[in-house]
Amino acid sequence: MRRSVLLFIWLLIDLALFLAAYVSAYFFRVGFIISTDFPLDLYVRVMFLVAPLWILILISFRIFTITRVQSSIRNMIHIAYSSLLALAFFSLAYYFLYGQFFSRLLLVYAGVSTFVLTALWHLAFDQWQRRILRRSPPAYPLLIIGANRDAERLITLLNTKQSVFTPVAILESRGTSQKDIGGVPVLGKLNKLEDVIKEKKITHMAQCADLEHTLNLLSVCRQHGLTYMLLPSVLGIVEGDERTEMLEGLQPVTMVAKKSVFRF
Amino acid sequence: MQCFILAGGFATRLWPLTEKRAKPLLPLQGQPLLSHVVSKVPENMPITVSTNAVFGDDMKAWAKTLPKRSITIRIEDTGHEDQKLGALGAVRAWMEMDGLHDDVLLLAGDNYIGFDLTQLIRAYHGNPILVAHDLQDISLARSFGTVIVEKNDQEVKTVKAFEEKPEKPKSSLISTGCSILPKEHRSLILDYAKRKPDNIGGIFEEFLAKNISVECLVSTDMWRDIGSFESYLETNMTLLKNTQMMDPSSSLDAASSMKGGVFVGPKTRIGHSTIENCVLFGSSIINDCVLRDCVVDEGCTLTGVDIDGKMIRAGTTLIRSTNS
Numbered sequence: 163m164r165r166s167v168l169l170f171i172w173l174l175i176d177l178a179l180f181l182a183a184y185v186s187a188y189f190f191r192v193g194f195i196i197s198t199d200f201p202l203d204l205y206v207r208v209m210f211l212v213a214p215l216w217i218l219i220l221i222s223f224r225i226f227t228i229t230r231v232q233s234s235i236r237n238m239i240h241i242a243y244s245s246l247l248a249l250a251f252f253s254l255a256y257y258f259l260y261g262q263f264f265s266r267l268l269l270v271y272a273g274v275s276t277f278v279l280t281a282l283w284h285l286a287f288d289q290w291q292r293r294i295l296r297r298s299p300p301a302y303p304l305l306i307i308g309a310n311r312d313a314e315r316l317i318t319l320l321n322t323k324q325s326v327f328t329p330v331a332i333l334e335s336r337g338t339s340q341k342d343i344g345g346v347p348v349l350g351k352l353n354k355l356e357d358v359i360k361e362k363k364i365t366h367m368a369q370c371a372d373l374e375h376t377l378n379l380l381s382v383c384r385q386h387g388l389t390y391m392l393l394p395s396v397l398g399i400v401e402g403d404e405r406t407e408m409l410e411g412l413q414p415v416t417m418v419a420k421k422s423v424f425r426f
Numbered sequence: 427m428q429c430f431i432l433a434g435g436f437a438t439r440l441w442p443l444t445e446k447r448a449k450p451l452l453p454l455q456g457q458p459l460l461s462h463v464v465s466k467v468p469e470n471m472p473i474t475v476s477t478n479a480v481f482g483d484d485m486k487a488w489a490k491t492l493p494k495r496s497i498t499i500r501i502e503d504t505g506h507e508d509q510k511l512g513a514l515g516a517v518r519a520w521m522e523m524d525g526l527h528d529d530v531l532l533l534a535g536d537n538y539i540g541f542d543l544t545q546l547i548r549a550y551h552g553n554p555i556l557v558a559h560d561l562q563d564i565s566l567a568r569s570f571g572t573v574i575v576e577k578n579d580q581e582v583k584t585v586k587a588f589e590e591k592p593e594k595p596k597s598s599l600i601s602t603g604c605s606i607l608p609k610e611h612r613s614l615i616l617d618y619a620k621r622k623p624d625n626i627g628g629i630f631e632e633f634l635a636k637n638i639s640v641e642c643l644v645s646t647d648m649w650r651d652i653g654s655f656e657s658y659l660e661t662n663m664t665l666l667k668n669t670q671m672m673d674p675s676s677s678l679d680a681a682s683s684m685k686g687g688v689f690v691g692p693k694t695r696i697g698h699s700t701i702e703n704c705v706l707f708g709s710s711i712i713n714d715c716v717l718r719d720c721v722v723d724e725g726c727t728l729t730g731v732d733i734d735g736k737m738i739r740a741g742t743t744l745i746r747s748t749n750s
Contacts, residue, residue, distance in 0.1 A: 378739040
């Protein structure tokens, strides 16, 4: 629920920022007057036409997904691409509707301000969203399987980065004497899985150990509608060189040796 | 004499098979393990099964399946593993609560016993006695508690010492969960149980330490401690002896085959699949699969998957999509 409200606010403000960027570009280029040569009403009409497309472009780049880190280079590139695409749609729409082109500098202003405003807003929103979603009770309580150092690293990472995924419990198939890891309680062995999922209202599960139980953990996740995540280290991939690639429509987890010249 | 069966564990190592089922209620050839154990107890002997609060209702339901036996289900006030009374603690609680002053035939509910317990009862003459299983290969005894006995040609031998998981075993005899605790030593048992509620085997060392003679009946009949997936599957395979058992309500189409030991419980449909050394609890649909060395719990739907050496949780649905 919290996430839905946040997402709605996010999309609404993205839309408003897009319009604001194009309106400000108009005034920067034309001056703070209503030009008769280049009527504002025609310009605004196209703007409103393209604004939903702009949102769809952002959605297609998966920019609003919960796992997206807004400060990542990839995300910034996607916002830049989206700004460019919106610009192209805007120019085409204007030409198709009115059969004329207009100031190229205005397009540069509009494109740059769309990117800058959106990027800054997304960075600020990301921080705000993380805080809101981590508030008790957390919106995305994460159950960790395995009480090993990988689990500890994951917990530290998620807590340091204020991830929207809040580790709330750890289960370990072999049992451990540790009572907690990084402040997250170790609640027992896998026989408590169902109870913990219900009590802690788990939404996500991260498997950090116990490869032999993957199939059954997946079964539990499917039955309870949880999102399942597998750390690459469980498969022995620890050098950070794993990538997800498509293999004729399949999506295997791929490890690429660092020395390889031709990367697949 | 009364029989006391320990069934209070949470069997976490056998997750997910024991997620909603006590380990002693795991099926072996379609019968709960506990039913196999009870079948070895003389018919007129009262039986008490000690279990935990989580599996209490299941145990009561199981006891009703054996109406001819006098079975009491004793539910420990333990809902989690960390609240467990301990095996000997459970014996003590039972003895004290019920004011028991009788010899106790003590059995482990998670052990499969192939030997006849009347033989043990016949061999009992007032001294503590236990059944030792002869592995017949000394090197195999490393991972068990071994029993060192005085050499004689008699059926019943005197125990000299015990060794827990010795690096260099001196004996191929390993202690099983079967023993008789005499009523004469009730106070000693209660006192030791108070101090070491977890150490069921330790009571016999305590007897030796107090110069009480401990006797041992050696058996070469089948005995298995079902503590892991591997041992559970192996026990099933040993009992199946490379044969296939299928409930009449289950079906196997002409394009399917079963190899090695296979047990298929009720209401299971197998089509276009190869099943080898597997136990299928029942009510499952297996289509276009290759299953080897697996235990498939109830209510699974598996399509187009090859699975090797796995326990598959009840209700698992694995249907290969057409593009994967």
